[in-house]
Amino acid sequence: MISHLFKLIWNKKKAHALLIIEIWASFMVLFGLLSLIVFNIRNYSQPLGFTYENVWAIGLQSNQDTVGIPQKAQRIFQRLKAYPEVASVSRASNNFPFSSSNMNTRVDHEKRHTMVEYYIVDAHFSNTLEMPLVAGRWYRGADSVGKFKPIVINQKASEELFENENPLGKIISKDKQVIGVVGNFKGKGEFMSNQPALFEQLDENNDWNKTMLVRVKPGTDAMFEAKVVKDLSAMQAGWSVEVDHLTDSRKTQHNLTLVPVIIALIVSGFLLVNVALGLFGILNLSIARRRGEIGLRRALGATGRGISTQFIGEIWVLATFALLIGLLFAVQFPLLDVFDLQRGIYVTAMLIAVGIIYGIVTLCALFPSRQAAMIQPAVALHEE
């Protein structure tokens, strides 16, 4: 029966061409959307590599003040540390977690090189963000006097630069020595893929990098936030002080990822509903036009259920033709490494898209095929 259905559909391929194109287009849209969703879900399921609850980022702008900036920043650092509500403070570059700033650089080791997200942070950073180390240690203030700049990299950077070798003690880009390795570090939130990251020790005498990351004790409220802003503004007249809660910044980052996905999901949803309605209409029309054939098949031995199965089978064959063409296109993405995504993401998206397309066409065919099954053979033959 399957070969019969293939023959029937193949012989009517011109009449079905538009339907095949419609299913193909739906598959391609679904495949694109699902690749994006699978990519984000996979990222989301991987650990962030740090904690952000009760962490505030205090942004300091010296504005017109240009004198003794590093010393003033250090005084603020010490002041923050002295509050009993504060558990830990760290100075960091502007690309702190969930911020909208990026800073990256290319690093190399022997003949291998990679782009890393480049963080300039002090010795307290890992403590403030509760980052577990998987090897070595985080740098200390005393490390700054050594021949090489002490750096900590994440495991992804280690894999890119050293594959399976032990990275500890290795020199990269001539002047940086790896002294520690952390696991994941997804600075832009859970939806970000785990990219290579490098943490370099902050120079306290530098004018830049004066964002203070403050871990407050649980239960600390907005009163304290207001007090901090007031105190710091009083300490350094003319400076602006801005407090961001990392939990809020995280939401903003998530929205940047989720909003386009949700829009694409809504647009694709409408497209799929249209395709489903189109298929439903075409099947209804097809059954109305093929009443004679239905009567004939019943006369020749088909049961009502057999007729129903035939119509579902036909739409499955049509979908199979469309999906084969679609898969031919889709498979190019993992083969040509388009968008540098893992192959598994594309394969998963393909499988889910195929499943959804078969599901939609089956749903669309169910009602018309049941109607076809109820057609009385004698009546249908007579109408013809």
Place this chain on the structure above:
Amino acid sequence: MITLKNIEKVYRTTRIETLALTNINLSIAPGEFISIMGPSGCGKSTLLNLMGLLDEPSAGQVQIGGEVVTQYRDRELARLRNRKIGFIFQSFHLINDLSVIDNVEIPLLYRKGDAVGASRREMAREALEKVGLSNRMKHFPGQLSGGQKQRVAIARAIVGRPDIILADEPTGNLDSAMGNEIMNILQQLNAGGATIVMVTHDETMAKQTHRLIRLFDGALVGDSVLARTDD
């Protein structure tokens, strides 16, 4: 082979009832070639549909090969239609998107077990040879004449080697030469042992059968054994 007892068929809508057949008692023996005649709307096709298990009587009993089929379910009726009955229609009812041999194969598709793959192909080829169309197997219905289409329909009716062939005005859409050709094939099939029931408007064709049933206003008004012209 076919027995109809006290058959009544009423078509009901919400507003009207139409009595299509009333008090039909008829017995058809194996190997008979019967023609049914009567004016349009007298119930000929309805009677044929009841014999072919395409419709259910409002009252009465239908027996096919000794089996009382009145209470049969869809699956059992479909099996009986597939195994025991072959249909030939006035308008051929060929599927235009399938080749001649694929059309002929259709009844075998609904037969589980004994007709698969190559053997199905072989049976269809044999049926087409019987009607003299083995050279048109790959053609499509649109490429055939009316007579050839009806021969394909006959091949389809006999491919499953049924005991009974029901023909609803098989020569109705054909000229007399083509009609005679079809009639010859039916007579050959009957000579081979098939029981044939044919609805026709053509007295000449009817006279070539063994027995003539006449219907009028849904009632059986005549049942006569004919002197066979081919003897």
